């Protein structure tokens with residue numbers, strides 16, 4: 209029972225009570241819809257009596273009553289149907305909308321580790337297709353099944369009043385056929401899992417193909433990769449066919465055959481009772497006709513089995529996504545008043561492999577600390593831990609003396625401006641993309657930030673200026689332009705902590721001077737942590753931390769580090785030599 213309750217809760221997106229209210233109306237609606245069905249049985253009875261006993265007159269008054277019932281049903285039905293249909297559609301649409309929003313908020317609270325382990329295709333499948341499946345199930349499938357059950361009960365009551373033995377003959381095959389329906393539902397589970405996996409593969413494949421089309425074209429692989437995509441689409445088609453015709457189909461077929469045998473059982477039982485004179489020809493005919501209207505809905509249940517199985521998996525996937533544990537949030541919000549950042553014995557692993565080992569570091573307030581070191585040494589990871597995109601595996605990070613775990617994520621991120629090497633711009637206007645830095649910023653403030661970040665001129669040269677739409681991910685702008693917009697965002701935010709990860713990596717020399725000035729304005733009086741591969745750009749930093757294989761190997765000013773032999777002086781020397789590097793003809 210608890211498994212059923214859990215299943216029902218999943219399929220109604222946790223809104224069981226509200227759904228039951230909607231379903232109650234829908235059942236009432238089904239009851240009203242079924243009245244003509246009962247009237248039809250009564251009419252047959254009323255009309256056949258004079259046929260069987262010629263001395264009786266046609267009972268016109270009874271026919272009049274039945275017609276009156278039908279008319280009343282028709283008028284009542286118009287109102288009830290309208291209400292139940294509208295209530296169901298708007299009511300359940302509201303439930304799915306709320307659940308989708310809750311899912312969006314939930315996803316926001318998950319660590320970046322979660323997103324690294326799930327691809328975008330997979331998540332978009334849940335948000336789009338799985339919710340649609342649930343919507344169809346709750347709005348159409350479940351009410352239809354409920355209607356079938358109501359008709360069933362009505363038929364049992366009305367037919368039993370005529371003849372209990374014949375009623376038993378009609379229903380005899382149903383308990384025999386239903387186990388086959390459940391068995392085929394069980395068998396379908398594997399096929400439906402396979403179908404959903406292949407649907408995810410196709411969604412992920414399309415996203416990857418479109419996202420990587422430039423690289424694929426450059427490497428002449430667009431055709432080859434398309435073949436892979438074609439293969440996964442074929443896999444999808446194959447899985448869909450298997451769902452309908454696979455191992456579950458023969459089982460379901462046996463159930464259907466049994467149901468079809470039911471009419472034979474009714475015929476034989478009726479014939480037997482008729483010859484013994486225990487059943488009138490009227491009842492015989494009535495049972496023959498009515499048994500068809502009973503088996504048809506049950507046969508329909510068999511066709512719903514595939515839908516049931518598929519939708520149950522969709523519900524399960526929504527549920528399991530909700531069950532993903534978010535990063536623990538501080539209950540009582542602590543807001544730092546100072547902005548120095550301290551790493552105490554911090555170790556971190558993305559998965560199993562540790563990439564930072566017992567880091568002890570202080571990033572003093574209102575000073576610039578640079579992180580340098582070979583590629584993969586853990587520089588970006590340190591900045592991402594400060595913004596709490598991941599939680600540390602061991603140790604603690606403090607901001608202004610408060611462990612960042614105890615600072616609500618809104619407050620923490622409100623205190624940090626981030627300029628990463630891979631800038632993402634949204635499919636929106638340039639103005640709105642800059643406004644992400646501070647939602648209540650005025651147009652004048654946005655323009656001022658853009659001027660400081662040296663992007664005002666190129667924005668004004670665009671055909672609609674600040675109102676120009678940016679392609680998804682910033683695809684219509686150059687790398688340097690995107691980088692400058694992200695600096696404008698950070699300038700607008702004016703947060704006390706600034707994380708710069710290769711912020712000047714995409715800039716041409718012409719812009720570099722301007723951008724250096726903008727960055728100088730951005731970092732003034734802030735706690736700044738900067739990553740730069742070109743040591744020249746950070747030689748003025750107050751402190752330089754050298755990382756090697758996830759551990760701090762040296763720390764000091766540029767001059768101090770140059771004085772001692774080590775990776776810093778080696779890197780510095782290499783970069784000085786590389787200054788004269790050129791492609792040899």
Ligand SMILES: Nc1ncnc2c1ncn2[C@@H]1O[C@H](COP(=O)(O)OP(=O)(O)OP(=O)(O)O)[C@@H](O)[C@H]1O
Pocket residue numbers: 324558559563581582583584585586587588589590
């Ligand atoms: N999302 C991730 N999942 C798993 N491993 C990761 C992830 N991001 C980085 N790593 C690994 O963690 C280690 C440190 O990476 P990190 O990006 O911090 O280095 P980095 O010093 O900033 O490198 P670079 O200078 O090339 O940007 C590397 O071995 C990298 O492969």
